[in-house]
Amino acid sequence: MSFWKYTNPNKFMAISGTLLPGFSILTVVLISIGLIWGFFFTPDDFRMGSTVKIIYLHVPSALIAINTWFVMLIGSLIWLVRRHHVSVLISKSAAPIGLIMTIVALVTGAIWGQPMWGTFWAWDPRLTSFLILFFFYLGYIALWQSVVNHDKIADLASLLCLVGSVFAILSRYAVNFWNQGLHQGASLSLDKAENVSNVFWFPLIISIAGFLCLFVTLLLIKTRTEIRLKQLSKVLTIKKLG
Amino acid sequence: MLTLLKRDLTLAFRTGSSLTLGIAFFLILLVIIPLSLEPSKKILITIAPGIFWVGVLLACLLSLDRIFQLDIEDGTLEVLSISPLPIEGTILAKTLAHWLTTCLPLILLVPIVSILYGITKEGAIWIIISLLSGSPALSMIGAFAASLTLGLKRGGLLLSLLVLPLYIPTLIFGTEVIRKSMMGLPVTTPLVFLIAITASSIAILPILTGVAIKINLR
Numbered sequence: 001m002s003f004w005k006y007t008n009p010n011k012f013m014a015i016s017g018t019l020l021p022g023f024s025i026l027t028v029v030l031i032s033i034g035l036i037w038g039f040f041f042t043p044d045d046f047r048m049g050s051t052v053k054i055i056y057l058h059v060p061s062a063l064i065a066i067n068t069w070f071v072m073l074i075g076s077l078i079w080l081v082r083r084h085h086v087s088v089l090i091s092k093s094a095a096p097i098g099l100i101m102t103i104v105a106l107v108t109g110a111i112w113g114q115p116m117w118g119t120f121w122a123w124d125p126r127l128t129s130f131l132i133l134f135f136f137y138l139g140y141i142a143l144w145q146s147v148v149n150h151d152k153i154a155d156l157a158s159l160l161c162l163v164g165s166v167f168a169i170l171s172r173y174a175v176n177f178w179n180q181g182l183h184q185g186a187s188l189s190l191d192k193a194e195n196v197s198n199v200f201w202f203p204l205i206i207s208i209a210g211f212l213c214l215f216v217t218l219l220l221i222k223t224r225t226e227i228r229l230k231q232l233s234k235v236l237t238i239k240k241l242g
Numbered sequence: 243m244l245t246l247l248k249r250d251l252t253l254a255f256r257t258g259s260s261l262t263l264g265i266a267f268f269l270i271l272l273v274i275i276p277l278s279l280e281p282s283k284k285i286l287i288t289i290a291p292g293i294f295w296v297g298v299l300l301a302c303l304l305s306l307d308r309i310f311q312l313d314i315e316d317g318t319l320e321v322l323s324i325s326p327l328p329i330e331g332t333i334l335a336k337t338l339a340h341w342l343t344t345c346l347p348l349i350l351l352v353p354i355v356s357i358l359y360g361i362t363k364e365g366a367i368w369i370i371i372s373l374l375s376g377s378p379a380l381s382m383i384g385a386f387a388a389s390l391t392l393g394l395k396r397g398g399l400l401l402s403l404l405v406l407p408l409y410i411p412t413l414i415f416g417t418e419v420i421r422k423s424m425m426g427l428p429v430t431t432p433l434v435f436l437i438a439i440t441a442s443s444i445a446i447l448p449i450l451t452g453v454a455i456k457i458n459l460r
Binding site: 132135136138139142143146149152155156159160162163164167168170171173174177178 | 386390391393394397400403404406407408410411414415418431432435439447450453454457458460
């Protein structure tokens with residue numbers, strides 16, 4: 001028995017079906033605890049006032065937005081090497097979630113930036129990289145929408161994901177080189193001194209866990225839909241031929 | 243490969259439209275932008291590096307879908323893909339033809355147009371160096387993106403959307419070379435990055451483009 005047995009669509013459907021309710025409940029619980037605790041039971045920051053609370057939406061969504069691309073990259077690689085349909089469908093389903101998370105991160109950042117930096121937008125490296133990430137997601141999704149032939153477009157989209165990953169990393173460094181930053185450093189890192197203080201830290205961790213569960217839930221739902229769509233289209237073609 | 247290159251160049255020169263379209267676009271852009279700003283030399287010099295690069299980039303974008311489109315419609319590409327010449331060779335020849343007919347004429351225009359922007363001789367030389375070392379990457383990346391949208395009838399918008407984020411590193415390092423040189427700072431770092439992008443795209447992207455074309459012809 002190996003890990004690859006889960007790439008069988010039927011196995012995947014069975015397992016994801018049992019996992020899905022658990023993850024959905026976990027998502028609701030964690031996000032409500034994280035956000036309610038964060039919004040109503042933490043003190044205002046002495047410099048930023050109550051605007052600090054947008055961190056509970058901004059940081060988790062930004063984290064998910066970046067890491068979704070890695071999920072897509074791994075899914076694409078597995079598809080190109082081993083041609084498991086589930087993996088490429090996961091990549092396909094992950095892209096819209098990543099796009100939405102990128103938009104949430106950009107919008108919450110802009111709302112926070114207006115009172116704090118005095119501007120909705122600045123051409124800061126982090127902000128610019130996120131805008132570029134947004135375009136990568138858009139291109140990837142648009143490519144998926146373009147052609148009817150599934151396997152062909154799966155190959156092409158995976159190829160784009162590989163090349164896109166290299167160029168996304170390259171853009172990150174190029175943008176860093178191009179402009180000095182306005183954005184603060186990492187809110188969460190292993191280096192304790194950089195971190196936000198404990199009062200903000202615990203609800204933030206819970207809210208990140210909640211967003212992670214939200215990502216998994218949405219991904220499972222979307223992938224299950226895609227698998228069903230594929231099975232359905234197969235049934236329809238067989239009916240048409242028969 | 244040479245024959246193929248010669249064929250593509252002849253086709254481009256005889257048709258003429260794609261060649262002149264890029265040049266006309268570039269000139270119009272470069273003339274219209276000073277007219278839309280206040281005509282002070284200081285502003286023009288600060289925006290010049292960006293404008294030159296954006297001009298070349300957009301002119302390049304304009305002709306990207308032509309790299310493969312005509313050849314796939316009349317079946318030439320299919321014949322080429324089963325010919326003894328490896329598909330990577332075909333792609334390199336076609337990309338080179340695209341660069342020679344789109345980017346090179348624009349680079350040759352730089353010395354003349356830079357007079358309009360009040361750029362010094364050294365400045366113009368740096369613009370040319372930066373464009374010469376960066377624009378082959380534009381053609382190569384463009385060829386890759388064009389190969390992804392090969393099967394589509396109207397892939398123009400999708401092609402632009404795919405190419406846009408891929409062009410960003412080249413654009414940033416390219417303009418950075420010119421900006422640094424104009425401020426009298428050392429240009430080594432961005433120039434090395436720019437050449438590295440060009441060299442590695444020419445080395446790697448033909449293979450991936452070949453894969454994409456094979457997928458599309460399947």
